[in-house]
Amino acid sequence: MTVRELLKYGEKRALEYNKEESAIKLLLMHFLGKESYDLIMSMDNDVQEDLSKKFKNGVNIYVEENIPVQHIIGYEYFYGYKFIVDRDVLIPRFETEELVAHLLAAYDEFFGEEKVEVVDVGTGSGAIAISLSLEESNMSVDATDISDKALLIAQKNAHNLGANINFYQGDMLEPLIKLNKKYDILVSNPPYIPLDEEVETLVKDNEPHLALYGGSDGTYFYEQILKNAYKVLKSKSIIAFEHGWNQKARIETLIKFYFPNSNYEVIKDINGKNRITIIYQG
Numbered sequence: 001m002t003v004r005e006l007l008k009y010g011e012k013r014a015l016e017y018n019k020e021e022s023a024i025k026l027l028l029m030h031f032l033g034k035e036s037y038d039l040i041m042s043m044d045n046d047v048q049e050d051l052s053k054k055f056k057n058g059v060n061i062y063v064e065e066n067i068p069v070q071h072i073i074g075y076e077y078f079y080g081y082k083f084i085v086d087r088d089v090l091i092p093r094f095e096t097e098e099l100v101a102h103l104l105a106a107y108d109e110f111f112g113e114e115k116v117e118v119v120d121v122g123t124g125s126g127a128i129a130i131s132l133s134l135e136e137s138n139m140s141v142d143a144t145d146i147s148d149k150a151l152l153i154a155q156k157n158a159h160n161l162g163a164n165i166n167f168y169q170g171d172m173l174e175p176l177i178k179l180n181k182k183y184d185i186l187v188s189n190p191p192y193i194p195l196d197e198e199v200e201t202l203v204k205d206n207e208p209h210l211a212l213y214g215g216s217d218g219t220y221f222y223e224q225i226l227k228n229a230y231k232v233l234k235s236k237s238i239i240a241f242e243h244g245w246n247q248k249a250r251i252e253t254l255i256k257f258y259f260p261n262s263n264y265e266v267i268k269d270i271n272g273k274n275r276i277t278i279i280y281q282g
Contacts, residue, residue, distance in 0.1 A: 001046070001047055001052050002043065002044055002045060002046055002047065003028070003032065003039065003042050003043050003044070003045055003047055004043040004044060006028060006047060006052060006055055006056075007024065007025065007028055007039075007043075009056070009059070010024035010027065010028065010055070010056075010059045011024050013059050013060075013063050014059075014062075014063055016063070017063040017064070019062065019063050023062060023069040024059065024062075025039070026069050026073070027055060027058045027059060027062065027069055027072065027073065028055055030058075030073040031051055031054050031055040031058060032047065032051060032055075058072050058073075068091060070085050070091045071085065071086060071087065071091075074086070076091050076092055076125075078092040078096070078097060078125075078127040078131060079097050079100055079127070079131040079135070081127075081130065081131060081134065081161055082160075082161075083125050083126070083127055083130075083157050083161075084125070084153055084156055084157055084160070085125055085153070086153065088147065088149035088150050088152075088153055089124045089125040089147075089149075089150045089153050089154075090124045090125070091125075092124075092125060092127040094270075095242060095269050095270075095275055096127065096128065096189050096242055097131075098267075098269050098270065098275070098276060099128065099187070099189060099240060099241075099242045099275075099276050100128055100131050100132060100135070102240070102267055102276050102278065103132070103185070103187055103238070103240045103278070104132070104135060104136060106238055106240065106278050106280075107136065107139070107185065107238070110238060110280060111138075111184065113138060114138065114184075115138045115139075115140065116138060116139055116140070116183075116184035116185055117140050117142070117181075117182065117183045117184050117185070117234075118132060118139045118140065118141045118142070118183060118184065118185040118186075118187065119141070119142045119143065119144065119176060119181070119183045119185070119186050119187070119232070120132070120141065120142070120143040120144070120187050120188065121143075121144050121172055121173060121186060121187070121188040121190065121225060122144065122145055122146075122172065122188055122189065122190045122191070122221070123143035123144060123145050123150070123151075123154050123167070124145060124150050124153075124154065124189075125150070125153055125154055125157055126143060126153070126154030126155075126157045126158055126163075126165065126167075127157075128143075128187055128189060129141045129142075129143040129154070129158075129163075129165050130154075130157055130158050130161055130163040130165060132187070133158075133163040133164065133165055134161060134162075134163050139185075141163075141164075141165050141166075142165065142166045142167070142168065142176070142181065142183075143165055143166070143167050143168070144167070144168045144169070144170055144172065144173070144175055144176065145167075145169065146169070146170060146171045146172070148169055151167050151169055154167060155167055172190075172221065172224050172225060172228075173224075173225065173228050173229070173231065173232055176231075176232045177228065177231050177232060181232055182232060182233065182234050183232055183233055183234065183237065184233075184234055184236070184237050184238070185237065185238045185239075185240070186225070186229060186232065186233060186237070186238070186239045186240070187239075187240040187241075188221075188225060188239075188240075188241055188242075189241070189242040190221035190222065190225065190241075191218075191221055217247075217250060218243075218244055218247055219243075219247055219250045219251060219254065222241060222243065222247075222250075222251055222254055223254050223258075225239075226239075226254050226255065226257075226258040226259065227258055229258070229259075233281065234282075235281070235282045236281065236282030237281045237282060238278060238279065238280055238281070239259075239278070239279040239281075240276070240277070240278045240279075241276065241277045241278075242275060242276055243274075243275065243276075243277060244275075245269075245273035245274055245275055246274075247274075248266055248274040248277075251266075251277055252264075252266070252277075255277070255279055259279055259281065261281075262279050262280060262281045263279070263280045264277060264278060264279040264280065265277070265278050
């Protein structure tokens, strides 16, 4: 079969099972070892039978067994970097790349070229912490997670990408408070799905619930962080969150209660939804 025929085969199967056709292209790129532009240029090339079988098997696992493509191929790209992912960590999302970009801009505006201490709370695969470390040499980055398994993945990603991150196991800020750590920047993309919210099965059945659900209204972990943030922040500091598109009002209430004298901004994502909040102190 040609590359074009395999792509059409996979897209047809995805359509039959109401799955994302874009995932089929990712699978084909992976099994053929090609970038997107290479794939386009080689549409009429024949594909070796063993590679065709591997691709078709991957398609079947995706559509029939309801396994995310990222778990089949074992990685996801985030901010241009290749991150190992599996069932023990949340698959990094595009919206979180926007959090990293806005935080880097906020750092430039607020701190100039100062060297700063940064912590990523609930790091998962390490995507935020590692990307910040690699993108800004003035950032010394730590990261926490309650899951030992997640931290193993994050450590592998840091090693593979050459990022120097200190990892701490524990619940949210707990290990940092115990060590009396102090930071200029705290960033977090904590679990923010309300317990009673319907979640698509591909996510619910394959990604860790620890990284998905954030209490009855989804803001439990934001309050835990804001309530205790003074214990780990320096007088001049930034807190940056990603959150659910409909959680702006609740998070603003928490900010006004726990950080009444601070300035903050709520930033819309590429789809025009309120997804990022940055708090400035000092």
